Amino acid sequence: MVHIVGAGPGAPDLITVRGKELLEKADVIIYAGSLVNPALLDYKKADCAVYDSAKMTLEEVIEVVVQAESGGKMTVRLHTGDPCIYGAIREQMDELDHRGISYEICPGVSSFCGAASAMKMEYTLPEVTQSVIITRMAGRTPVPERESIASFAAHGATMVIFLSTGMLKELSNELIRGGYSPETPAAICYKATWPEEKTVVCTVSTLEECAQREQIRKTALILVGDAVSQSNYSRSLLYDPSFTTEFRKGTGETV
Structure with missing residues (x-):
């Protein structure tokens, strides 16, 4: 199994709980070294193999995944922020689909x-x-x-x-x-x-x-x-006492 994980914006404690748990379990981590905070690698287990994708092509990334799969290992592909934004993950997922390799996406804080x-x-x-x-x-x-x-x-x-x-x-x-x-x-x-x-x-x-x-x-x-x-804005109607919502009856008066 391959897990495509969003690393979050930078601070190691801003990765999701699920993402951290996946890093702790991973046998192989391929991380975007040019952008991902390397402090996140502190969550890995001692015998985890780590690869920096900043120095790799798509083909080289997929080859590492294929080798891990052949050995029954779990791979985390660690992307900065949330992988759905400028993560170049579609091409990776297409290659995994072509090879019949299962994968899941763990979202992150962009x-x-x-x-x-x-x-x-x-x-x-x-x-x-x-x-x-x-x-x-x-x-x-x-x-x-x-x-x-x-x-x-x-x-x-x-x-x-x-x-x-x-x-x-x-x-x-x-x-x-x-x-x-x-x-x-x-x-x-x-x-x-x-x-x-x-x-x-x-x-x-x-x-x-x-x-x-x-x-x-x-x-x-x-x-x-x-x-x-952050100036010249109007107050949110959601919390305006005059505004009626599904959960609260308003006074009907604008304040």
Whole structure:
């Protein structure tokens, strides 16, 4: 059996209980060494074999899994955050299906959730925005044209932008081209929930300047939108005394 496990945003205690238990039982761990906190490997048993997939191809990863399966061993494929976001797991699952190897997915806490906790912010503020767009800039690997940064910026929703810290000047230009004003609140969240976590509040136009000042070059998320400022929002109706819900009768008066 292969378990595809979300490692969480970084802090070792933010992996799920199930994920930790799977790491403790694994005979083989293949982890994304360029992104996963190596402290998570402290949960492994003494005789567990460990492979860093940052140095491996898909074919090499699958070969390790096949060898483990032939020996009746259990493998954990450890991905950063939640594996369903930029985890490249579909191609791995297709290869496992082709070989008749059983697998399960253990979800994890995504780094975009870790970034919100680091910022002490809510992405979906009433009367500000009720949508979150998760995307990335096109770089060495393409993005469909219909999903360009500018096209998403036109919505004015909260945006969480992965894998783009090395292209912040271009990112600012695209955000402004799409409709955000240069003064739109933004933030750079470096290694959220890690010991070296750093958050920088800025604007769309000053992303590159602030990243250079703080020497942030990679492993950061970019947050964009009025929700970053955490101001000028309306109180939630769910907890408004005037609002009737399935569980509570409201007064009918707006406060």
